[in-house]
Amino acid sequence: MENILPLVSSGKIEIIKSEGCFLFDSRGERYIDMESGVWCVNLGHNHKKINRIIQRQLEKTTHLGSQVRSGLPEKLSEVLLEKLRLYNGKSVFLNSGSEAVDLSITIARHITGRRKICTIEGSYLSAYGQGVSSNPNKELISIRNNDYEKLSSIDFSNIAAFVFEPGTAWGMISFPSEQFITAIAKKARSKGSLLVVDEVTTGMGRTGIWFGYEHYRLSPDIVACGKGLGNGYPVSAVSLSEKTAEAFGKNPFRYAQSHQNDPLGCAIALGVIKELDRTNLIRRTEEEGILFKSLLKNICHKHNQIKEIRGKGLMLAIAFHNEENAKQVHQFLLEHRIICGQKLNMLRFMPPLNIEHELILEVTQTIEMALNDMAAK
Numbered sequence: 545m546e547n548i549l550p551l552v553s554s555g556k557i558e559i560i561k562s563e564g565c566f567l568f569d570s571r572g573e574r575y576i577d578m579e580s581g582v583w584c585v586n587l588g589h590n591h592k593k594i595n596r597i598i599q600r601q602l603e604k605t606t607h608l609g610s611q612v613r614s615g616l617p618e619k620l621s622e623v624l625l626e627k628l629r630l631y632n633g634k635s636v637f638l639n640s641g642s643e644a645v646d647l648s649i650t651i652a653r654h655i656t657g658r659r660k661i662c663t664i665e666g667s668y669l670s671a672y673g674q675g676v677s678s679n680p681n682k683e684l685i686s687i688r689n690n691d692y693e694k695l696s697s698i699d700f701s702n703i704a705a706f707v708f709e710p711g712t713a714w715g716m717i718s719f720p721s722e723q724f725i726t727a728i729a730k731k732a733r734s735k736g737s738l739l740v741v742d743e744v745t746t747g748m749g750r751t752g753i754w755f756g757y758e759h760y761r762l763s764p765d766i767v768a769c770g771k772g773l774g775n776g777y778p779v780s781a782v783s784l785s786e787k788t789a790e791a792f793g794k795n796p797f798r799y800a801q802s803h804q805n806d807p808l809g810c811a812i813a814l815g816v817i818k819e820l821d822r823t824n825l826i827r828r829t830e831e832e833g834i835l836f837k838s839l840l841k842n843i844c845h846k847h848n849q850i851k852e853i854r855g856k857g858l859m860l861a862i863a864f865h866n867e868e869n870a871k872q873v874h875q876f877l878l879e880h881r882i883i884c885g886q887k888l889n890m891l892r893f894m895p896p897l898n899i900e901h902e903l904i905l906e907v908t909q910t911i912e913m914a915l916n917d918m919a920a921k
């Protein structure tokens with residue numbers, strides 16, 4: 545690791561193989577990946593059907609220039625727009641979620657001729673641009689859930705977009721109230737701001753429904769997808785509603801990059817969507833999510849170190865009263881070869897959507913062991 549730039553902290557466990565919810569180290573030890581990598585492998589690691597699609601597409605073509613076409617982006621756009629219910633809209637395919645969110649914001653700014661954007665506090669948005677790594681600036685207005693007082697003070701007439709990230713996985717797995725989001729969207733719309741939804745993490749069934757914004761009954765102007773769209777392969781999408789695409793069409797701009805609408809990424813994303821449909825996995829995610837959450841809630845009732853259980857579908861979190869408890873349970877789980885996320889006082893669970901019920905039981909039983917162990921000390 546000495547020659548790797550330490551931009552994020554990296555673990556010491558060396559993984560040589562992955563399959564489904566499991567990671568295997570060189571000694572053959574098995575780990576349960578309750579993070580799906582970085583919340584990407586919704587269909588599980590090393591998915592045989594997706595692997596076959598990759599192999600087949602590798603033997604055809606992986607990357608093309610803009611003077612020719614493969615037909616795959618058009619097919620993917622049709623399927624994705626249908627899922628997003630952005631009928632007659634348009635999409636473009638990029639690589640990372642950060643690119644997709646950044647381009648979505650750029651398009652919103654271009655169409656409205658405004659610079660500012662409004663988000664819910666704790667949103668990640670992107671590794672750059674207006675995202676989490678950017679310095680605090682006057683162009684980004686963030687608002688806390690249910691802060692109606694602040695909402696009434698925001699002048700949306702100079703805001704390009706309300707950029708809504710349902711759930712905020714990077715933040716604390718908190719889904720803002722539907723009433724509040726509806727109020728922001730209504731106010732934003734009335735002043736000509738666009739509604740951009742960041743579905744990079746909540747898309748592709750993660751919350752038990754195709755897209756996180758569907759919990760809010762919103763109709764977005766622009767949607768950014770990524771992560772689960774490629775099941776671990778970097779492909780992302782920006783999709784525009786018909787009206788937004790028309791506005792862009794009247795005053796387009798050039799946005800060139802080498803890997804745009806690449807056939808390999810598009811073939812994979814088409815395969816992922818097909819597989820989610822074929823296996824009825826999203827319905828199952830909703831059901832398993834309810835069971836997982838109720839098991840966590842049972843633990844919460846028995847152990848007063850836990851403040852609350854949050855989340856939707858298979859995007860769940862335990863919030864402890866203090867950070868130390870979260871760290872101790874995280875460490876205990878790691879020692880029992882269960883990988884979950886930990887941030888401040890929170891543990892995050894976002895496993896592959898096809899996780900077996902037995903594994904959910906194993907994880908919840910191990911969490912309970914950790915809490916009993918702590919209580920005994």
Ligand SMILES: Cc1ncc(COP(=O)(O)O)c(C=O)c1O
Nearest residue numbers: 640641642668669670744745770
């Ligand atoms: C909600 C959300 N949007 C955008 C991104 C950025 O996506 P990527 O890491 O693929 O660039 C992330 C990354 O975690 C995210 O959680």
